[in-house]
Amino acid sequence: MLALVFDGDARMQDIPIPDRQPGEALIRVLSAGICNTDIEILRGYMEFNGIPGHEFVGIVEESDNKDLRGKRVVGEINCPCGRCRLCRLEMPHHCRERSVLGIHNRNGAFAEYLTLPDANLLVVPGSIPDDVAVFTEPTAAACRIPEQITISPEDRIIVLGDGKLGLLVAQVLWLHSKHLVCVGKHPEKAEILQKLRIATAHCGEPIEGGADIVVDATGSRDGLGCALQLVRPEGTVVLKTIVADTAALDLTVPVIDEVTILGSRCGPFRPALEALILGNVEVRPMITETFPLSEAPHALKRAADPDVLKVVLHM
Amino acid sequence: MLALVFDGDARMQDIPIPDRQPGEALIRVLSAGICNTDIEILRGYMEFNGIPGHEFVGIVEESDNKDLRGKRVVGEINCPCGRCRLCRLEMPHHCRERSVLGIHNRNGAFAEYLTLPDANLLVVPGSIPDDVAVFTEPTAAACRIPEQITISPEDRIIVLGDGKLGLLVAQVLWLHSKHLVCVGKHPEKAEILQKLRIATAHCGEPIEGGADIVVDATGSRDGLGCALQLVRPEGTVVLKTIVADTAALDLTVPVIDEVTILGSRCGPFRPALEALILGNVEVRPMITETFPLSEAPHALKRAADPDVLKVVLHM
Numbered sequence A, B: 001m002l003a004l005v006f007d008g009d010a011r012m013q014d015i016p017i018p019d020r021q022p023g024e025a026l027i028r029v030l031s032a033g034i035c036n037t038d039i040e041i042l043r044g045y046m047e048f049n050g051i052p053g054h055e056f057v058g059i060v061e062e063s064d065n066k067d068l069r070g071k072r073v074v075g076e077i078n079c080p081c082g083r084c085r086l087c088r089l090e091m092p093h094h095c096r097e098r099s100v101l102g103i104h105n106r107n108g109a110f111a112e113y114l115t116l117p118d119a120n121l122l123v124v125p126g127s128i129p130d131d132v133a134v135f136t137e138p139t140a141a142a143c144r145i146p147e148q149i150t151i152s153p154e155d156r157i158i159v160l161g162d163g164k165l166g167l168l169v170a171q172v173l174w175l176h177s178k179h180l181v182c183v184g185k186h187p188e189k190a191e192i193l194q195k196l197r198i199a200t201a202h203c204g205e206p207i208e209g210g211a212d213i214v215v216d217a218t219g220s221r222d223g224l225g226c227a228l229q230l231v232r233p234e235g236t237v238v239l240k241t242i243v244a245d246t247a248a249l250d251l252t253v254p255v256i257d258e259v260t261i262l263g264s265r266c267g268p269f270r271p272a273l274e275a276l277i278l279g280n281v282e283v284r285p286m287i288t289e290t291f292p293l294s295e296a297p298h299a300l301k302r303a304a305d306p307d308v309l310k311v312v313l314h315m
Helices: A036-042 A136-148 A164-174 A187-194 A223-230 A252-256 A269-277 A293-303 B036-041 B136-148 B164-174 B187-194 B223-230 B252-256 B269-277 B293-303
Strands: A002-006 A010-014 A024-034 A055-062 A072-075 A113-117 A121-123 A157-160 A180-184 A199-202 A211-216 A231-239 A247-249 A260-263 A287-292 A310-314 B002-006 B010-014 B024-034 B055-062 B072-075 B113-117 B121-123 B157-160 B180-184 B199-202 B211-216 B231-239 B247-249 B260-263 B287-292 B310-314
Touching (some): A002 A293, A036 A293, A055 A113, A072 A269, A136 A269, A157 A164, A157 A223, A164 A211, A180 A187, A187 A199, A223 A231, A287 A293, A293 A310, B002 B293, B010 B293, B036 B293, B055 B113, B121 B269, B136 B269, B157 B223, B211 B223, B287 B293, B293 B310
Parallel strands (some): A157 A180, A157 A211, A211 A231, A287 A310, B157 B180, B157 B211, B211 B231, B231 B260
Antiparallel strands (some): A002 A010, A024 A055, B002 B010, B024 B055, B024 B113, B024 B310
């Protein structure tokens, strides 16, 4: 099969179709989305070697579960051991022995085929196009926030960052409170939210602070410092940003103001898919460009361009 | 009256007894404790000029409230405006217009007299000696933690730091879970906890990580980084440390592990005084030395010594 393989350098290779392990399904990939994490992986993040890619929709070609065979699916990317203390504490996505699709110890979705445990798969209704279903994983990451904190309709929310994740977070949280503004740098990205009647601001403008919840989805090392200036005492800053380098941080104010800083990563697939089915989250305007799998190295370079939102590979 | 006045330099002065404002009481100070914040103030923290000191017990000499006159009291140090959004949201201790006894815009307790609003005062039962009552404020700071987070008897807790606050935090949280260890540098401080059957460890020893809750009461810029290494995924780090300088911090792990970092400051006086009344918190072994008010400048120097725990002034 054709696959993008990264071993310090990313290039297309013809490699064998993977063998599925017991309890796993073999999935023929239809579409795969490129995420910032993929770009970071190509910069050395997680020291991952293999096939990157973790946002996908595909067809189950082989599985011991007849309810899955031939079905179009999306898949939860964390593959936990199921036996350790964290798995028993119902935190399988934090299992220290886990593999993660295209991120850690498991080949990913920038290929014609991948394998994942049956238990990770969710069947996608026929009404949802591939280019929408492929957004389930990043939408789930946005849906993680209301799973972690209670959001009331009165809460003032500021989302920092108008990248792929920022736009999804803004849309998902807007379902919980309309007192939301997304702050970014790119008028053309802001426009996607404006069409949905979601307020936006340019990061050069003065922003009214004192927000109950501020989400850092900037992907920048300065994001947290900025968020801490905008949150109210006893408010919450949700950290969605992963950056490789360390940030110098003055923690006096968060202690005096008793701010909660909450890390947030992967999220629940079911409510994410539901939001896509109901049209509560609009994703197609976020696709800047599509490429065939054979052009994946070029597509990855394109996805790293600051003006670009989602780049999707079609297999 | 005699008072320690700080204006870049700390020295004893003879100044007029303060006038109480409407709704305030005039209090004759009996004892005052020296806190790390006082030491930081003398280093320029909060740019405070005036009389420092915020841990005290005293006698109400004047008040419009007859239930307070002549009574021995302790006092909540935050004096909010009562009118702003944060006061209306029941977060008066975060009021932006507040004065804070001996810390911000209000003369403090290293003097023969001080004034505080009647509403801030709590009468101390006769059974409690001055040298115990003077610990109400720092004990309240420790009691703030169970007010902010739910602690179950099964939770594994690590308290980092065996200073004044660390020892109080360890004692207060130990009431909530016995799976607690306090990590410090000083065997003689650890002994105070050991006598109460609270586990201790030396910070050179390897500490078992994966704790549900880690409290940083180190007062050191490295405390948070250390706490983040010891907390489990989806666990909580409580930040009690205020340091003037910024810390370089790798936030990748707290995001991936979805850790909550929670700032924690002043706390509730009533449960603190109750813990002292019931003997649930043992404070007298923490008094290293007492000085008369006239020797306050020397007492402050002594309190900054790493081997010293609480220094108390007697008026």
